[in-house]
Amino acid sequence: MTRMSDRQVTYDDVVAARELLADVALRTPLLHSHVLSASIGGPVHLKCENLQRSGSFKVRGAYVRIAGLSEAERARGVVAASAGNHAQGVALGSGLVGISSTVYMPQGAPLPKVAATRSYGADVVFAGQTVDAALAAAVEHGERTGAVFVHPFDHPDVIAGQGTIGLEILEQFPEVGTIVLSLGGGGLAAGVALAVKSLRPGVRIIGVQAERAAAYPASLAVGEPVTVPPATTMADGIAVGRPGDLSFELIHYLVDSVVTVTESEISRALLLCLERAKQVVEPAGAAGVAAILAHPHLFEPPVVAVLSGGNIDPLLLSKILRRGLAAAGRYLTLRVPLPDRPGALAHLLAKLAELGVNVLDIVHERLGMHLGEAEVQLQLETKGPAHSDEVLESLRGEGYKIVCG
Known part of the structure; x- marks a missing residue:
């Protein structure tokens, strides 16, 4: 496979990534949601990336990035940073390719995600209290050891890999009018927007951030990535303090709008996914559903909401469900x-x-x-x-x- 540019990513890159992922990533199902359809007055489907290998969409981008390394780079191994899902994607992708991996995770990362990352063969190191602190430590590790840094969202290979979800949605549900998805650093939204807008420019793409950790609204307001102070949110998977440069550029031009959701709204969405859709979803993965419940007038049907991950600590799930029950009265x-x-x-x-x-x-x-x-x-x-x-x-x-x- 020809390696993609370090400065840009194209629709052809997404197509190439799909071919590379043919025997690696699952074609996840698209499920109709009656309750969400009733809330907006038109069809709503759920793209279940929580059922993907390693429990989230992250394996798509991580594998494309790792598979594109030269033999010399593979010999040095890879290093990454993540609160959990990218960690698992890198660990799984490295194992499939047959190279070593080291993953930096913030202190307090969910124990199931830590255990799963180790089970795929990665060496886990804890650094700092936030994903951004872990990112800095991972970059330093790469500079010191020569290991190749696999960025969680701001690299063309990673964005192209995540964009394959957009191609699947268009094939599974050609009449889609709006796609809503979780937004952290921006790799998923950038990739899906690039793939979908290249084929169907009229489809609306809406990104959703946790209100407590929303760097994109401020960044889009000034036209460049800005850093917001670290904040605690149950949606740790999208708690990124600064958008990526490449992902921001694509989102700035291709994503139609970005909305935020509260902790209570995320809790309520998690409860709905479990009770009505029978899907176990982590808080970050349910952000799109939370936005539909909180702002139904913003979403023109037919809608597809991406359930981006399902890796959640059972203890955290029990606490969130109680909060969701409270939010639902x-x-x-x-x-x-x-x-x-x-x-x-x-x-x-x-x-x-x-x-x-x-x-x-x-x-x-x-x-x-x-x-x-x-x-x-x-x-x-x-x-x-x-x-x-x-x-x-x-x-x-x-x-x-x-x-x-």
């Missing part, structure tokens, strides 16, 4: 003062049972309260927003002083 956390006398707690629980509420957790606190008083902290599951309002109204009507949250 199906989970209440209450503090209720009670008189400190026999039967007071039993009366409250009986009232909740009468209202059809499921009590998930309860803490009865007596120490630290005023004499003759106690406080009960409750975590409740309800049937939805209307039921939650009914529960609160009924309890307050009984004289209980309720503090939510």
Whole structure:
């Protein structure tokens, strides 16, 4: 395969990348979503890259980059940095090609992603608290050892590899009008936009960032990549402080708009993917679904939302699902003062049972309260927003002083 330019990427590069990936990347399914279709008044399909090898789309770009190395470069091995998905893609791609790999990950990277990266044969090193800190350490490692740095998003080979998703979408759903996808550094959005706009310039491409880590809105406003301060978000896979130069240029010209979503909106999207689509998706991978739920008027159907990854720590998933239940009005956390006398707690629980509420957790606190008083902290599951309002109204009507949250 002829290596791509270090300064540009073309539609022909995406086509070449697809041929290279023919026996490596899966052609992931496209699933119709009834609930999302109802929310925007037209067809919505989900492109399930969470079912891709290594659990995300990242193996596409990583493999194309690694497979294009010369024999001399392969002998030196590769180095990369990632919160998890690119790490796994590089580790898997290196193993398939038969070369060594070292991956720098931020402290606190999800344990399942760390374990999976190691299982593919990579040497994992922790550096810093953010992806950007890990990136700096990986670049220094490459300069010191001669290992080839495999950038997670800002390289023509990587962008071309991710662009193969766009070709698949057009073949699987030719009538698509809008494609919505997660946006971190920009490799996925740049590649898909390049592939799709080359064939169907009328298709809208919308990128979605986590509100807490959104470098693209500020960058697009001034016309060049800018750095935003590090921020904590559950969508760690797209928490990138600065867009890539090449990916930014493509996104600036080819992506129609960029929107942001809140943590609660991401949680709600994760819950929907699990409950209604039966898809386990990580927070970054569900950003597109979150945007559709939060801003349905922005998406002209037919729509394809890319579920870009499914690598999520089960412990994190349980916390996010509770947050998603709360955002959907199906989970209440209450503090209720009670008189400190026999039967007071039993009366409250009986009232909740009468209202059809499921009590998930309860803490009865007596120490630290005023004499003759106690406080009960409750975590409740309800049937939805209307039921939650009914529960609160009924309890307050009984004289209980309720503090939510």
